[in-house]
Amino acid sequence: LGPTICAGEILVEIMATSVGEGFSAPVEMIGPYPSGAPAIFIDQCARVGGSAAMIGAVGRDDFGRVTLDRLAADGVDISAVAVDPDHPTGTAFVRYRPDGDRDFVYNITRSAAARFGWTDAVEALAARAGHLHVMGSALVMAGAAEVIEAAARLVKARGGTLSLDPNLRKELAYGADTERRFAEIVAMTDLLLPSGDELQRASGVEGRDAALARLFAMGVREVALKQGRAGATVHRPDLPPVHAEAFAVDEIDPTGAGDCFGGAYVTCRRLGLSVEDALTYANAAGARNVTMRGPMEGAGTRADLDRFIAATPRRAP
Numbered sequence: 001l002g003p004t005i006c007a008g009e010i011l012v013e014i015m016a017t018s019v020g021e022g023f024s025a026p027v028e029m030i031g032p033y034p035s036g037a038p039a040i041f042i043d044q045c046a047r048v049g050g051s052a053a054m055i056g057a058v059g060r061d062d063f064g065r066v067t068l069d070r071l072a073a074d075g076v077d078i079s080a081v082a083v084d085p086d087h088p089t090g091t092a093f094v095r096y097r098p099d100g101d102r103d104f105v106y107n108i109t110r111s112a113a114a115r116f117g118w119t120d121a122v123e124a125l126a127a128r129a130g131h132l133h134v135m136g137s138a139l140v141m142a143g144a145a146e147v148i149e150a151a152a153r154l155v156k157a158r159g160g161t162l163s164l165d166p167n168l169r170k171e172l173a174y175g176a177d178t179e180r181r182f183a184e185i186v187a188m189t190d191l192l193l194p195s196g197d198e199l200q201r202a203s204g205v206e207g208r209d210a211a212l213a214r215l216f217a218m219g220v221r222e223v224a225l226k227q228g229r230a231g232a233t234v235h236r237p238d239l240p241p242v243h244a245e246a247f248a249v250d251e252i253d254p255t256g257a258g259d260c261f262g263g264a265y266v267t268c269r270r271l272g273l274s275v276e277d278a279l280t281y282a283n284a285a286g287a288r289n290v291t292m293r294g295p296m297e298g299a300g301t302r303a304d305l306d307r308f309i310a311a312t313p314r315r316a317p
């Protein structure tokens with residue numbers, strides 16, 4: 001029914017090579033690494049063998065060029081990514097603290113990433129898309145949110161499907177508008193990919209079973225609950241849950257695990273794989289990505305993931 005599309009922030013990440021607190025003294029940094037949750041997601045979709053296209057904007061600068069070159073090389077259709085001559089590519093400077101928490105300096109809202117809108121190229125893409133994946137992080141930006149809402153209506157009207165990763169991180173400032181848009185998207189969601197307390201956030205209901213019941217009553221058909229080192233569980237109405245333990249790996253850089261999990265899960269399901277097989281690939285995609293420095297450096301192809309699955313033990317439950 002057409003490609004999987006995702007709209008939102010395309011960034012580069014530049015990261016401190018040492019663990020520590022913030023940037024109040026000079027530290028050695030490494031980058032630029034292509035990043036942005038929607039970009040990581042769509043890159044993983046293409047790498048695992050899905051037809052995938054990105055909607056967003058980068059600046060007319062080297063950061064934009066390396067990121068678009070990378071997406072295109074990995075097989076993502078970038079025909080609906082605008083190159084903005086007046087605003088720079090978005091950046092995220094990151095440093096990990098010893099406890100695994102992160103300090104960020106973001107330039108997103110003043111960057112090209114926050115300034116894309118509905119264009120002929122977006123219209124052409126949305127009109128032939130079969131699936132829209134929404135990142136909660138993108139709904140924070142008014143322009144992106146309008147594009148996502150319009151694309152969601154188009155895709156659903158022609159019988160396409162919608163997945164949502166709530167991903168409303170505490171670093172992102174959001175208000176009543178974002179909450180309203182978020183609720184509208186939840187109401188259109190077929191497949192939800194929450195982690196942490198996002199199941200409660202998306203359903204508005206406390207407690208796992210009550211939250212799931214509420215979401216299924218709203219029309220959600222599948223919930224893939226990401227649980228980090230504890231793996232992931234898929235819940236569907238009237239069927240027993242399917243759980244898979246995570247793979248045992250050394251975590252080098254956790255950024256992007258959930259996005260790679262989502263890209264692999266959505267694509268495998270769209271390609272007709274069973275919940276069990278899609279979950280195996282998705283757990284592998286998330287785990288493989290945390291073994292490499294850089295948000296999307298570990299996004300594996302189907303062959304990479306097959307090798308990873310064959311060579312990597314599961315964590316004990």
Ligand code: ADP
Nearest residue numbers: 195226227228231232246251257258283286287
């Ligand atoms: P998010 O990044 O959205 O919060 P998670 O942290 O739950 O999502 O990661 C998504 C998936 O990636 C997990 O369900 C798991 O399969 C895999 N994953 C994440 N971190 C690890 C880890 N340290 N070891 C093994 N697998 C991991």
